[in-house]
Amino acid sequence: MTAxxxxxxxxxxxxxxxxxxxxxxxxxxxxxxxxRADLTVxxxxxxxxWIAPGSPVAVDTTTQRIYWGDNASGARRxxxxxxDGTGTTHVLLxxxxxxxxxxxxxxxxxxxxxxxxxxxxxxxxxxxxxxxxSLLPLSQATIGTLRDIALDTRLPNPKLYWLTGxxxxxxxxxxxxxxxxxxxxPIVVAxxxxxxxxxxxxVLVGSAVVQQIPTIQAGSIIAVDLADADNPTTLLEDPxxxxxxxxxxxxxxxxxVRAGRMYWTAASDGTGPATIRRANLDGSSAQVFVQASxxxxxxxxxxxxLANTSCAVVQGGGLTWAQISxxxxxGTVKVGCANCNAYHGDTPCTAPLPMLCIKKSGTGFPLxxxxxxxxxxxxxxxxxxxxxxxxxxxxxxxxxxxxxVCVQQFGPDWRVAEFHDGSGxxxxxxxxxxxPSSRFWVDINDQPGALCWQ
Numbered sequence: 001m002t003a004x005x006x007x008x009x010x011x012x013x014x015x016x017x018x019x020x021x022x023x024x025x026x027x028x029x030x031x032x033x034x035x036r037a038d039l040t041v042x043x044x045x046x047x048x049x050w051i052a053p054g055s056p057v058a059v060d061t062t063t064q065r066i067y068w069g070d071n072a073s074g075a076r077r078x079x080x081x082x083x084d085g086t087g088t089t090h091v092l093l094x095x096x097x098x099x100x101x102x103x104x105x106x107x108x109x110x111x112x113x114x115x116x117x118x119x120x121x122x123x124x125x126x127x128x129x130x131x132x133x134s135l136l137p138l139s140q141a142t143i144g145t146l147r148d149i150a151l152d153t154r155l156p157n158p159k160l161y162w163l164t165g166x167x168x169x170x171x172x173x174x175x176x177x178x179x180x181x182x183x184x185x186p187i188v189v190a191x192x193x194x195x196x197x198x199x200x201x202x203v204l205v206g207s208a209v210v211q212q213i214p215t216i217q218a219g220s221i222i223a224v225d226l227a228d229a230d231n232p233t234t235l236l237e238d239p240x241x242x243x244x245x246x247x248x249x250x251x252x253x254x255x256x257v258r259a260g261r262m263y264w265t266a267a268s269d270g271t272g273p274a275t276i277r278r279a280n281l282d283g284s285s286a287q288v289f290v291q292a293s294x295x296x297x298x299x300x301x302x303x304x305x306l307a308n309t310s311c312a313v314v315q316g317g318g319l320t321w322a323q324i325s326x327x328x329x330x331g332t333v334k335v336g337c338a339n340c341n342a343y344h345g346d347t348p349c350t351a352p353l354p355m356l357c358i359k360k361s362g363t364g365f366p367l368x369x370x371x372x373x374x375x376x377x378x379x380x381x382x383x384x385x386x387x388x389x390x391x392x393x394x395x396x397x398x399x400x401x402x403x404x405v406c407v408q409q410f411g412p413d414w415r416v417a418e419f420h421d422g423s424g425x426x427x428x429x430x431x432x433x434x435x436p437s438s439r440f441w442v443d444i445n446d447q448p449g450a451l452c453w454q
Contacts, residue, residue, distance in 0.1 A: 025307055026083075027254070027263055027276060027289075030055030030068055030299040034081070037276070037290045039256065039304070046290055049085040055299030058104035058113070059083065061306065067092065067113060069101030076101060078113065078126075083305055093131045098122060103149045103301075107173065110153075114160065118146045123162065123175070136160075136175030144169070148192050148252065150202075152226070157378060161202070165189040168202065168229050179376075181229040188217050191300075192252035192264065196281070198311035199339045199346075200226040200379065200425050203281075205246070205253040205264045208237060219246025219266065221253070221283065227379035227426065231324055231338055235262075235283035245286035247277055251300035255281070258308045263289065265300050274298040310343070317345025318395055318452035319419070320353060320439040324380070324426060330370045333433065334380050335387065335417075336426020342419060342450055347439065349452035352392040354440040357406035358421060358429065360385030362413035373428055381422035386430040389440050395452035399443060402453055419444035 025039040034050040034057065054068030064084070070077040078093045078101065098117030105114045111128045121140040126132055144164035151173070152159045159170045166185050171178040190206035201223045208220035218238035225231045238244045247266025254263050263278045273292035279285055292298045319342055324334040335356065340346050347353065360366050366384025375381050390409050396402045399416065406414040419442060421427050433440060444450050 026305045027302055028057050028059055028066055028083075028305060029265070029276065029302040030057045031292075032297040034066065034068060035298075036305075039259075039306075043288070044290060046292075049083070050081050050089060052079065052081075052089055054079060056102065056104045056115075056301035057299075057303045058106045059303040059305045060106045060108050061309075062108045063111075066303070066305075067104055067106065069104060069115065071100050078104070078115065092128065093126060093133065096124070096133055097135075098124065102146070104303075105149055105151050107151055107153050107158075110173075112173075114149060114151065116146055116149050116162070121146050123149060123160070125173075136171070138171065138175050138178055142169065142178050147190065150193055150195050152195050152197065154197060161193070161195065163190055163193045163204070165191070165206070168193070168224075181227075183224070183229040185222070185224065185229060186232045187220055187222055190222075191250065194253045194255045194262070195226060196223075196255055196257055198257045198341050198343070200337045201339065202226055202229070203235070203253055203255060203262060205250045207250075208234075219244060219248065219250045221246060221250070221262070221264070221279075225324070225336075225338070227336075227377050235281075236279060236286055245277075245279070247275055247288075250277075252302055254302055254304045256304055256306055257281070258306065258310055258312055260312050263302060263304065265298075265302055274300075276302060311341050312344070317341070317450070318347055318349050319345055319442055319444050319447075319450040320347045321356065321426070321442045322439050323433050323436045326432070326436075327373065327428075330372050330430075332370065332373055332428050332430055333387070334426060334428050335433070336380055342425070342444060343447055345450040345452070349395055352394050354389035354392050354434060354438055355395070355402060355405060356387060356389055356417040356433070356440045356442050357410055357414050358383065358385045358387045358417040359410065359414045360421065365413070367430060378423055380426040380428055383421045383427040383429045385421065387417060387433070388431050389433045389435070389438075391434075392438075393441075395441055398454050399451075402441075402443065416441070416443045418442065419447075 026036040028036045035046045037044045057068045067080045075094045081089045099119040102118040103116040114125045121143040123136045148163040150161045161170045168181045187208045190204040193204045207217040221236040223233045238246045250266040275291045278289045322338040369382040402416040
């Protein structure tokens, strides 16, 4: 192969890749028609994909399909069509039993579709290849006031989450082992949620009390920990009298973690048509992304079609954690991921930060779990160790050097704390951190791209 031909093929491949990525970066939503808008265009005009009414919607980029609920039909159907609007629409399921199909989500790995009936408080699922309605064994009392559902299909513990407005529940994908996350949400009512797998957080959109005045509420977007709905952070909140960045009556939210953005549905600033809005994941740069005209009907639901759903890369970045909580009676603390990136790192390696060290070997170790320490949360199990943090340092070049720093600071059998010293994403231990408000370096043994050291 000549250099010229090789260069041409490389250029063709790059062009095709960029074009393909661009072509699949869309937001889809329902209403009197199924529509989409290009995420790479600033304030793009919406375009019709399917001239068919439907809501809610869910995108499967694996099969290049969009699914939607047809609540206008007396049969209550789930429909699907190609993402680009080619071909014809198809019926996946008819006579699906619920009074309404209020939420949809797709387990792309196992090719299952999940949907919720907010009126009868039921959650269902079906195989996509062999469609058949299956009611999850969840009681109405457990489900509560059903606002939204979301899937976390990561192994080894995939979960279905559902939102009641002020609480979050989860269960296995087949409906087994339901449990309420222990902390209620610091919000009047949340209508929509999305899981951020890059930092193990749930982002919620709804309404919060303005300046602690019970009679006044406004749009709010908050984030809480996936494990227990703790560590609430307000990302964006509107004042009582505007201008309204979140918008009036915000309802559903979706995340583009690669680009670092969130998208949500809301009414306009005032009395105009509905909007889809976006902002950075930290709440900055909020804007109206696309707005309905007065002659069309939009639904509250939306779904993203993304060419790349991996976590954003921080060049030269390392993994950092934070202190999550303390347990004063036992002298223990919980540390773990809070806006961390366990795949590509989240903090430049030039930043001087404390390093988390742990001792869990040697005489008397591992330490037994105190009776008052709970192991119910799989993301913060008892480590059997004691922890401490060093003074702020630029990360050493090797793991061995990092371990040496811990030994020099605390003594024999100490080493740098590792991501899996619990089961992953966090753990509990005796001891504490020197500065509870500071992030600190941690090790991870199976993601070299998230480390500053070798």
